[in-house]
Amino acid sequence: MSEPKPKTKKEFSWDQYHERQIALRIAYIGWNLKGFVLQNDTNETVEYHIFEALKRAKLIRNENECNYSLCGRTDAGVSGVGNVISVRVRSVCPTGLGSIPREGAKVQKEEMNYAQILNGILPPSIRVTGVAYVKPDFNARFDCATRGYRYFFHKFDKNIDLMKEAAEHLLGEHDYRAFCKFSPDSTKHCVRKIYKCEFGDAGGGVWYFEIVGSGFIWHQIRCIASILFAVGNGFEKPSITKELLNTAKYPGRPNYPIADPEPLVFWNAGYENIDWKIDEAVEKKMKTNFALQLIDAEMRAAVLRCFIDGDLQPPAAKKWCPVENLDQCKSVEAILAEYEREKGHKPVDAGDE
Template structure:
């Protein structure tokens, strides 16, 4: 029997895409892949393993080799309903049938290695049955015919891309689901091209970390004071290794809504970017306000890290007060928002480049 055809990843074309997906945070040791063993798998490593098994990336290479970027890093226990990563993946298109303008693939890489032609059983048999004196010439002729047939096949019109959603969801555990994919430009970065990130934090007023009887109205009043551009150094966990000097971030919108079917309240926070543990720290302060242990004005106090020249009598809070962060499990990265003209999500099984 002939040996199985080797899979040479670099003999296939690649394109850059963004993937939108959801995951249950409690099943994983956070989003980001780690260089050391972790008690639980990470979301990224699980996704990479599925990409490798589906031969969509080169399993022998690293995340960096695929141009990997992520939108928002989530910690252990935190879930997402709309996380986004971007990377180069194998494409069904070839240099011979890739679409041209106006539907050309913006980020398209041609193969860098030759793909061995596929031989049929009859072709293998013709080589094996040839006289020894003629076997080399027969082999050369058969491989030439196979190569020409392969080029002809690759030149035929290709109307649909690989079914990325189906391939990955068939290989991923149920706790991670691919929701859609989008063609992106070569320089696209899932983190830096994101316009807004929308977080949701679910609250049960009858069973909060500070005890029952949360005043959701007080929490919402305090929440509104977080909107706008502020210095949030007292609402985050400072990571000395990252050497962050700018703690200013912008909260575009914030509100609390009631989830009727779940008997819960949902705190919504929409911002351009967030500091390390910023949402959980803000929620911790909101819980203190909601249970009456702090006044609503504590939010303004914590954001006043420099002397206010218009109100010099007001105190500044230079060192972050000690308080426990809110729990990770109720937190969800709900959505990552991009420019609709640059990122068009596809959720259908397959998609034509002209769609």
């Protein structure tokens, strides 16, 4: 009796499917990640895990042929609630916004549930929280009108009113060179516009400030946080923020310490005419995933409180040297001139915080 022939695996054919341009709203806990964008020396980035999930689900062929774009290039340790990417994916429903039909391809009445598919593959620290169909030429970065961040902190003895006064000077369009780490590889100038800088009580002695702008420069939010905390702790006057916007006095950033990345969260990205959707069951499962991690964190916090005798006390304030006494980094103009001499071309804007 002859043995049954082994089943041959049917080869996947991309020609049987349509394509669709979509936007994905991404939430991620960044504390153990090395940033959002792909890196050569580590796989622990948000982009790596997203691309791996997209390829494993056969939603894209590879990361170089999917019309990919990203809104916020967040650093190592920074988290996100509402960061956005756009990508061209495999589709089974050749109708509606973003659809790119292919003649002879499969047709189904309903589109694939992209959030459900990806969330079933992604690690627990990363989740798709919204899907939107977008025009084929949509760009997550260039079509973004506003970006918002929140920076969380323990209030302790900080004077919130003084911090609010200092924050008001930052509103409007300014050259924020004294509030960033300038890199000619990623930007050619430091002019940005801030629409909002407000404070809120997150409970349990934790506060946050929320800042919304047209875009932000590398480390801009963390630099602003550092200066605002110095004001709140009484080390600087609220007028320091206005003084630091004077590019004649501060052509380069003074060498003050930058605030830590872990309390920073990419809060939202604002777009016109974008309709975010997610299946109710998928959303419930996603929230349960993060709730379980919150429960674990609260248990760990409860254990840590066992080692504290009495109420939580503020740590000793870090030494702070007045900004006016600090050395300054090279001016933006000097860095740009040096860059052009070495590279032979002018830089272009490549990303945010």
